[in-house]
Amino acid sequence: MKLVFAILVLSLLTGESVFADQREDNFRRASEAYYKNRWDEALSLYQALLKEFPTNAHLYFNLGNVYFRKGEMGRALQHYAKALNLKPREPDIRANLKFVQKKTGVELPVPFSTTLKKNLFFWNSYFTLHELVLSLLMVAAVFWSSLTLRLYIKRPLLKGGVWGFGILLALMLVSTGIKYDETLARRWGILIKPEVAVRPAYLKSVEPFVKLPDGAKVEILGDQEFKNEEKWIQIRLPNGTRGWILEEEIGVI
Amino acid sequence: MAIGLSAPAQISVSARIEPEQATLEDELTLTVSIKGSMKGSEPVLPNMPAFKVIASGTSSSLQIINGDVESRKEYSYVLIPQEEGTFTIDPITLFLDGREYKSEPVTVTIGKALSQSPSARPTGPLLPPSGFPLDQNEPQAPSPPFVERKGKDYWITASVSKKNPYINEQILYTFRFYTRVRVREATLTIPEFKDFWSEEVVPEKKYYREIEGDRFVVSEKVIALYPLKTGEVTIPETVLKIEVPEGMDNPFFNDPFFGFGSLKTRPKNLKSDSLVLTILPLPDPPPQNFANLVGQFQMKSALSSRQVKEGETTTLTVEISGRGNIKDAVLPPVSLDGFKVYDDKPVTETVRSEEGILGKKIFKKALVPLTSGELVLPPLSLDYFNPMTGKFESLQTEPVTVSVAPSDGEQLNDAFSQVPQNRDWHLPVHEEIATIHTHPSVLMVREPIISSRLVLVFLFGIPPLVYLANLLVGLIRLRRLQNPQAYRKKRAFRIFLKNMSREGVHDLEQIRDYFGAKWGLRGSGLTTAEVIDRLEASGMDRNLLNDLRSHLHALERSSYGGEISTPSLRSKTVELIQKMERKKV
Numbered sequence: 139m140k141l142v143f144a145i146l147v148l149s150l151l152t153g154e155s156v157f158a159d160q161r162e163d164n165f166r167r168a169s170e171a172y173y174k175n176r177w178d179e180a181l182s183l184y185q186a187l188l189k190e191f192p193t194n195a196h197l198y199f200n201l202g203n204v205y206f207r208k209g210e211m212g213r214a215l216q217h218y219a220k221a222l223n224l225k226p227r228e229p230d231i232r233a234n235l236k237f238v239q240k241k242t243g244v245e246l247p248v249p250f251s252t253t254l255k256k257n258l259f260f261w262n263s264y265f266t267l268h269e270l271v272l273s274l275l276m277v278a279a280v281f282w283s284s285l286t287l288r289l290y291i292k293r294p295l296l297k298g299g300v301w302g303f304g305i306l307l308a309l310m311l312v313s314t315g316i317k318y319d320e321t322l323a324r325r326w327g328i329l330i331k332p333e334v335a336v337r338p339a340y341l342k343s344v345e346p347f348v349k350l351p352d353g354a355k356v357e358i359l360g361d362q363e364f365k366n367e368e369k370w371i372q373i374r375l376p377n378g379t380r381g382w383i384l385e386e387e388i389g390v391i
Numbered sequence: 392m393a394i395g396l397s398a399p400a401q402i403s404v405s406a407r408i409e410p411e412q413a414t415l416e417d418e419l420t421l422t423v424s425i426k427g428s429m430k431g432s433e434p435v436l437p438n439m440p441a442f443k444v445i446a447s448g449t450s451s452s453l454q455i456i457n458g459d460v461e462s463r464k465e466y467s468y469v470l471i472p473q474e475e476g477t478f479t480i481d482p483i484t485l486f487l488d489g490r491e492y493k494s495e496p497v498t499v500t501i502g503k504a505l506s507q508s509p510s511a512r513p514t515g516p517l518l519p520p521s522g523f524p525l526d527q528n529e530p531q532a533p534s535p536p537f538v539e540r541k542g543k544d545y546w547i548t549a550s551v552s553k554k555n556p557y558i559n560e561q562i563l564y565t566f567r568f569y570t571r572v573r574v575r576e577a578t579l580t581i582p583e584f585k586d587f588w589s590e591e592v593v594p595e596k597k598y599y600r601e602i603e604g605d606r607f608v609v610s611e612k613v614i615a616l617y618p619l620k621t622g623e624v625t626i627p628e629t630v631l632k633i634e635v636p637e638g639m640d641n642p643f644f645n646d647p648f649f650g651f652g653s654l655k656t657r658p659k660n661l662k663s664d665s666l667v668l669t670i671l672p673l674p675d676p677p678p679q680n681f682a683n684l685v686g687q688f689q690m691k692s693a694l695s696s697r698q699v700k701e702g703e704t705t706t707l708t709v710e711i712s713g714r715g716n717i718k719d720a721v722l723p724p725v726s727l728d729g730f731k732v733y734d735d736k737p738v739t740e741t742v743r744s745e746e747g748i749l750g751k752k753i754f755k756k757a758l759v760p761l762t763s764g765e766l767v768l769p770p771l772s773l774d775y776f777n778p779m780t781g782k783f784e785s786l787q788t789e790p791v792t793v794s795v796a797p798s799d800g801e802q803l804n805d806a807f808s809q810v811p812q813n814r815d816w817h818l819p820v821h822e823e824i825a826t827i828h829t830h831p832s833v834l835m836v837r838e839p840i841i842s843s844r845l846v847l848v849f850l851f852g853i854p855p856l857v858y859l860a861n862l863l864v865g866l867i868r869l870r871r872l873q874n875p876q877a878y879r880k881k882r883a884f885r886i887f888l889k890n891m892s893r894e895g896v897h898d899l900e901q902i903r904d905y906f907g908a909k910w911g912l913r914g915s916g917l918t919t920a921e922v923i924d925r926l927e928a929s930g931m932d933r934n935l936l937n938d939l940r941s942h943l944h945a946l947e948r949s950s951y952g953g954e955i956s957t958p959s960l961r962s963k964t965v966e967l968i969q970k971m972e973r974k975k976v
Contacts, residue, residue, distance in 0.1 A: 161834060162831040162834060165829075165831055165834050166829075166831065169827060169829040172827050187834070191834060191837065193837050193838045194833070194834065194836060194837065194838070195836070195838055196828040196833040196834070196836060197834075199827070199828060200827040200828060203824060203826065203827045204827075206824060209736065224838040225838065229825075230825035230828070231825075233824070233825050234824045234825050237823065237824050238824070266838070268838075268839050271847065275847075275850055275851065278851060278854060279854050281854075282854030282855055282857065282858045283854065285858050286854075286857060286858045286861050289858075289861050289862060289865050290861075290865075
């Protein structure tokens with residue numbers, strides 16, 4: 139009874155800290171399990187932590203490593219990709235993602251327009267949408283301010299500034315638009331099962347037109363329940379081909 | 392329609408078989424007719440060991456001829472002959488209303504599986520079986536085996552490449568279907584290779600072949616078999632069920648233009664002979680590095696880098712290739728002291744060819760030297776059994792020396808330093824991937840995510856609104872500067888009212904200023920007469936003009952008297968100017 143009372147008092151005094159300590163302890167236990175090759179234990183602990191910290195890139199990264207150790211390359215790539223979405227400049231995440239991509243050797247044909255967009259707006263892969271939007275906001279503020287100042291002060295320097303910021307704003311607007319399209323407007327997934335059969339219809343009896351390896355990144359278009367048993371996901375391959383796969387074969391990023 | 396049925400007709404059971412003369416390849420139809428009754432249980436068939444019996448349905452009919460009712464029910468059965476000879480099918484029994492009815496026995500003769508006599512051969516063009524596309528330009532099959540036709544138009548064969556293979560040795564089971572007539576609905580039943588591990592080599596290949604002067608289409612299927620047990624094993628017969636047209640002796644019906652059309656077909660069951668094989672055991676005892684690999688193989692190894700730094704990775708690749716049970720290949724054990732070893736999942740690649748399944752299995756090991764200096768990778772040894780020589784043979788790779796330079800002392804990954812050192816678990820010296828993030832502080836990192844679009848719209852919207860407001864103000868000012876008279880005219884009444892609300896201003900002065908602003912003149916320069924004249928010239932309402940005139944005179948009198956204005960005069964002034972404003976002076 140005294141112990142319960144003591145914990146209660148401690149909790150009241152310290153607020154959240156008791157729970158925070160517990161989470162830190164779980165985090166340490168997960169790391170310990172990882173280093174002792176107890177992958178399943180590490181997995182469940184990290185997953186439980188992820189429920190409390192759903193936007194923590196490090197947890198996604200660690201989960202990616204656990205899946206890599208378990209030999210589930212598709213799942214590993216999925217979690218690295220999630221981590222990279224949150225922390226695109228983190229070198230460990232980039233390195234591991236690149237390593238696993240190389241290891242799986244998955245490379246689907248990409249249309250020229252995608253490659254062009256990727257090369258023209260190369261910086262997009264180093265920034266989150268949040269960062270791009272904030273930058274856009276700042277550039278927009280500077281642009282409109284300089285434009286407003288220009289109403290009162292007619293200096294050539296200010297005119298040049300207005301033009302410069304105007305071009306920068308237009309560029310950033312397109313860049314942020316592309317990033318928005320890639321991250322929020324569209325849904326992406328990574329195939330997590332080996333040899334995923336892509337069918338033209340959501341029926342197992344229909345012959346697949348292609349089989350894709352785990353780790354392949356595809357766009358998710360929609361879903362379809364079938365006979366209340368199977369859930370099918372419609373995907374679009376990088377070359378534009380559409381097909382259906384089972385829900386358990388893809389991990390959303 | 393009501394039909395009054397009179398007394399039932401006499402009940403009788405009859406049986407007929409079609410055709411009464413057939414071969415082992417034919418399917419026969421046994422029809423049992425029950426006349427005089429539509430009810431009752433199914434007839435009881437006698438024991439027919441020479442046939443496989445399959446029920447194929449019932450039919451019934453009712454006829455009224457000259458008031459006599461005749462009912463008939465027929466039961467049909469397919470009989471597949473299992474042996475040659477003349478067989479009598481015993482009477483078929485029907486039990487009805489406690490009575491027993493029997494048919495007459497029927498006799499059938501089953502001959503050898505000789506499909507067609509040469510005289511019955513069609514002369515129409517040769518066509519492949521339907522559903523089996525055939526390239527007309529396809530070359531003849533390479534080195535075809537000798538085939539004896541024996542006057543047939545279609546037949547099947549099944550053979551194995553070796554009758555006495557060793558256990559785990561790859562042999563080829565080949566099924567061939569020869570035909571020179573159009574065939575419909577070919578259904579192949581390959582036996583279950585229960586004593587073998589099997590893998591399809593050639594799913595289906597078609598080619599032409601000249602046999603005894605006639606051109607045949609040959610459909611071929613090849614399966615690789617790996618015996619799983621020693622001793623005598625039997626591969627059961629392969630069965631091909633086909634539909635061939637009746638009346639094949641008439642070339643018209645086999646014409647490709649007509650196809651089958653509504654032509655009646657006849658089912659045929661073609662059977663190959665069962666094959667008996669003797670599986671030989673491998674010599675005993677097997678060598679030390681033997682792991683059930685049987686065939687002809689090669690082995691080679693390569694190292695991605697022979698000069699590495701301590702803690703860096705080099706990859707050892709071992710490739711075992713050849714013909715045989717390559718999937719069973721395992722990497723021979725090797726002592727890799729001085730290295731930390733990470734095994735990769737082996738990859739198997741196979742090629743299916745006429746000779747069977749060829750392939751290679753690639754093993755990869757990531758090696759991380761734990762110490763600096765010259766480290767030697769010992770040779771790898773692998774033993775396999777070669778069925779061609781009947782002996783065990785050995786493969787060996789060359790030893791490889793790796794030069795390991797000392798580490799430059801840098802941490803491979805900062806993340807390692809975050810791992811608490813007092814933990815009792817063992818940390819790997821190196822990982823090929825950046826290791827997990829372990830510092831508890833990373834747990835508190837929350838990446839900002841844009842959650843409110845409304846806030847964004849607000850933030851993005853404010854600067855342009857500020858700009859637009861300023862632009863508007865600027866435009867107004869500009870307009871004022873560009874046309875001050877118009878601005879003065881527009882604001883004349885507002886300024887008049889504003890001034891009139893003040894104390895100590897002269898009404899007359901304000902009226903002059905008002906009209907001055909309206910007409911673009913200096914107000915102080917206008918006299919009362921000028922104001923009246925101008926208003927009169929502009930076509931002002933007469934009554935209003937008279938009121939204004941008298942009011943202006945009153946104000947002048949008051950002004951000359953030293954008064955500024957009385958409240959009544961002031962309100963009258965405002966009222967009159969308001970009316971003027973409404974009349975758009």
